[in-house]
Amino acid sequence: MGQTILKAADIKKVFPGVVALDGVRLDIEEGEVHALLGENGAGKSTFLKILAGAQPSDGGSMLFNGQPLDPADTPLARQRLGIVTIYQEFNLLPAMTIAENMYLGREPLRRNGLIDWRRMYRDAQKVIDDLGLDLDPRMPVRVLSVAEQQMVEISKALTMNARLIIMDEPTAALSGKEVDKLHEIIHGLRAKGISIIYVTHRLIEVTAVCDRFTVFRDGRYVDTRPVAGSTVQDMVRLMVGRDVEFQRRRDRFAGDRVMLEVRGVSRAGSATDPHACVLSDLSVQVRAGEIVGFAGLVGAGRTELARVIFGADGCDSGVVLVDGQTATIRSPSDAIAAGIALVPEDRKQQGCFLPHSIRHNMSLPSLKRLSKWKFFVDEAGERALIADYTRKLGIRMANDEVAIGTLSGGNQQKVLLARCMALHPKVLIVDEPTRGIDIGAKAEVHQVLFEMAKAGVAVIVISSELPEVMAVSDRIITFREGRITGSLPAEDATEEELMSLMALGGPASSLAGSSLPGSGAAAHVHAAH
Structure with a gap:
């Protein structure tokens, strides 16, 4: 790390009835990965919008590379200076190729004013190769996974000669291996002298990839510290002003009354949607007052089953019963009428x-x-x-x-x-209920789920964070490739056992010399007594 590339001081922002920022500050050094932390509503997003030129500030100053930033700058003007933001919701056009997205509005031109396609694809390939990615710049973005789209956003930032990249929740939708790949790329960017502001609620990632962290709370600056010598609990304490720790729930509210029963839900692949997950004979029971966790890797069938239950997607066969009565569910309105409610995975697009x-x-x-x-x-x-x-x-x-x-x-x-x-509702399904939410708000959301269960609601929690699944659930059902691979009491579950069921199809101790579970899904799903 070298000279200070960004120095923001006494930044203020007021909205009608709300003081969003009250004199916050942030210093970023060249070649530094700096985490910006805080609870939801702490002012992080507002500050980053001001830095990106999306909103003007109401006071304070910003110096970038030693020069003052004009408060009237547009996002395009800030990009030209080398400040590039990669938002949690990607800004890619799915029908266009990777290269077209990377150079959109900045396409290389020939002397006659036409696009130089050969040069554009060549330059895009060079950036992709420098990042160590296995992507063809001629591929349309719509066929890419979420992780690959994230890499395209980073590639796009590099074509803008970015000197400071803002990453807003970059790993929210990534699996473990994809997170590791992203962190590897971040280390490479840092080695090239590129600075990164890293916004995340997954604090363990801060210790893995960041050099320093700054904490905002209630629109105010709290502290800046080096990651070395700081613990996750130190970060939590600064963010919320108190100690927060998730422990496995002790109170159990499940009775004998089966509130939701799903029998034999199956779905073949779709020619119109090649990414649709095939579901194979899924059967689940959830009792009144019980919280059942769905665990699985991305695309394993967790969300897909929830959407079938809620009527958002169809299936080829299967029966859904609510409180012992067969429910005819062809649409979300049918599901709501039957007593089923869903908090979807993508709150901005679907909720x-x-x-x-x-x-x-x-x-x-x-x-x-x-x-x-x-x-x-x-x-x-x-x-x-x-x-x-x-x-x-x-x-x-x-x-x-x-x-x-x-x-x-x-x-x-x-x-x-x-x-x-x-x-x-009689049945509540929450898909990734705490994605992109700070640790203090997570505890509040968990408490809401506990209160719902205490009131007799059957609750399904879908989460990619295994500690969260284990903390809130009575039982955990694991999914792999559209099949159910196991069901076990949460109090007996370990991350290693759950990951074996999710990634390999069975407990690690029983895989050798035995057939993988999941071919007869109903046999693996049972209600806890």
Whole structure:
């Protein structure tokens, strides 16, 4: 590391009714990987938008490479200076090739003004090769995995001669091996003198890849420390102002009443959607008051089964029973009518109506119950519902009329949970409930799930974080390649055993000389007594 490439001081930002930033500061050195940490609503996203030129600040100063940044700069102007942001939601055009995405708006031209395709593909290949990636720049982006799209975003940043790359939750949708590959690339970028601001809620990654970290809390600067000599618990304490530790739940609320039963759900591949996961004879039972965790690698069938249960996707065969009654579910509205609620994996694309108000997002599915004379909304009842769940979940907002898109990811997730809770469901499915949420908010979301289970709701939790699955569940069901490979009590589960079931199809101790479980899924799924 060498000279200071970014120096931000006394940055302020005020929105109507909310002080988002109150004098925060950040220093980044050349060739440094610097983690920016804080709970949802701490001000990280607002600060990064100001740095990227997406929003003006209301005070303070920023120096980049020794020169002051103009508050009136656009994102394009900041990119030309070498400040490039890779957002959690990728900005790629799926119908275009990798190279076209990398050079979009900056295509190399011939003397006659036409695009020099040969040069563009050659230059793109060189950047890809420098990163050690096995990608063809002529491939359309739509066929790439999430991890490969992440690599394309990094490649795109390098074509802009980036000197400072902002990575916002870069590993949120990546598997373990993909995370390792990303970290390997980050080390290579650092060796070239490129600085990186690394935003993540997975604090173990900070210790693996970052040099220093800075913490914001409630829009204020807290501290900057070297990663060496700091523990994850130190980071947590600075972020939330208290010690937070996830421990396996002790209280159990499951009874004998089977609230959700899925029998023999199967689905063949689709010619129109080659990425659709094949599901093979999946059978699951969840009792009232029970929390069942779904664990598996990306594409193993966890989310796909949840979407079938909720009516978002179809299946070729299978039966769903809710509270002992066969449910005909052809759409999400059928599922809601049957007593099933879903918090989807991608809250921005599948859950939130981003331009609309918090009030509309929270109360929309409950309007039938809140209506008067069938045609009018009981506004007093709607306000009471919103106030109740805002208090219960600790949702931070100026008021319920602001757009949900202005909230932090954690608060958006809480609004979606409130929407589902307001339906008083018999079955609640939450897919990646704490993805992109800080550690303090995770504890709050977990507590909401415990309260739902205590009230007799059957809860399914889908998570890629094995410690989370083990912490919140009564039972854990593992998936691999569209099949169920095991079911075991959470209190007896270990990460090693779960990973063996997820990646290999069976416990490591029993794989040698035995057939892999999963061919008869129903035999591996049983309700805990």
